[in-house]
Amino acid sequence: MPRDPRLYITLPIDIHRHPKLRNLSAEAKWAFVEMNIEAIIAGNDGRFSAEDAEFLWAPEILAALVASHPSRPLVCRDGNGGDYVIREFAQHQMTTADREKRAEISRANGAKGGRPRKNPEGTHPKPSRVSLGTQAEPAGTRSKAESESESESEDFYSPSKSQSSSRRASVLTDAIEVPEITRRLAAQKGITSLRAVVDSIHRHTGLRVDANGAFQVATSLLDRAKEFPKAPARYVSRAIEQSPIEVQQFIHEHALEVA
Numbered sequence: 001m002p003r004d005p006r007l008y009i010t011l012p013i014d015i016h017r018h019p020k021l022r023n024l025s026a027e028a029k030w031a032f033v034e035m036n037i038e039a040i041i042a043g044n045d046g047r048f049s050a051e052d053a054e055f056l057w058a059p060e061i062l063a064a065l066v067a068s069h070p071s072r073p074l075v076c077r078d079g080n081g082g083d084y085v086i087r088e089f090a091q092h093q094m095t096t097a098d099r100e101k102r103a104e105i106s107r108a109n110g111a112k113g114g115r116p117r118k119n120p121e122g123t124h125p126k127p128s129r130v131s132l133g134t135q136a137e138p139a140g141t142r143s144k145a146e147s148e149s150e151s152e153s154e155d156f157y158s159p160s161k162s163q164s165s166s167r168r169a170s171v172l173t174d175a176i177e178v179p180e181i182t183r184r185l186a187a188q189k190g191i192t193s194l195r196a197v198v199d200s201i202h203r204h205t206g207l208r209v210d211a212n213g214a215f216q217v218a219t220s221l222l223d224r225a226k227e228f229p230k231a232p233a234r235y236v237s238r239a240i241e242q243s244p245i246e247v248q249q250f251i252h253e254h255a256l257e258v259a
């Protein structure tokens with residue numbers, strides 16, 4: 001099965017039967033799933049400021065999660081009116097430290113020439129191309145059916161067939177799919193167009209990311225600023241242009257690239 005580069009959360013198949021969730025409303029159950037997803041996207045290891053949590057979820061929903069158990073609730077409050085914290089997040093999901101450790105292993109393997117082979121040399125067919133390479137396949141080696149199949153499978157992040165080659169060099173997409181929660185979080189940080197971030201990343205690094213990947217890149221760049229910029233979107237675009245190698249490294253370390 002091809003490796004899917006997107007990030008995932010881990011949920012047990014019997015989560016719907018868990019006593020802490022079983023008696024909650026459908027809205028509260030889904031909010032708990034969303035909290036785990038947003039924690040991975042934001043890289044906050046399950047800790048949300050009261051301001052962020054109460055912006056994303058209704059007070060009564062958050063209260064239901066905090067009251068899901070008298071001593072071991074799904075979500076805890078850190079002090080009186082403090083952060084909302086997903087209880088035992090690190091036991092069930094990959095933390096930022098876990099992803100950094102995996103990225104370090106990947107970098108080490110890359111320095112040694114790639115991930116160790118599972119099969120001895122000569123027992124496994126060599127790949128016809130590499131994922132990040134730019135070398136074209138020899139003419140005539142691909143069938144018409146293969147070409148048509150790839151053409152039909154274009155997704156939101158592929159250039160439109162109507163775009164000229166010069167326009168494709170500067171603009172990757174005609175439209176991207178942006179989850180509403182990601183849109184709202186981006187707007188909080190002053191990023192009103194994640195498509196612009198996606199295009200800027202592709203223009204300067206040659207890599208493709210989706211809306212969530214663009215949000216993570218933008219957040220990382222804004223977090224590095226000594227002072228929060230007055231024009232966040234312009235600052236992010238400028239930072240990508242000036243530091244494409246650092247952006248590439250961030251994308252690879254956090255497995256943000258999409259096929």
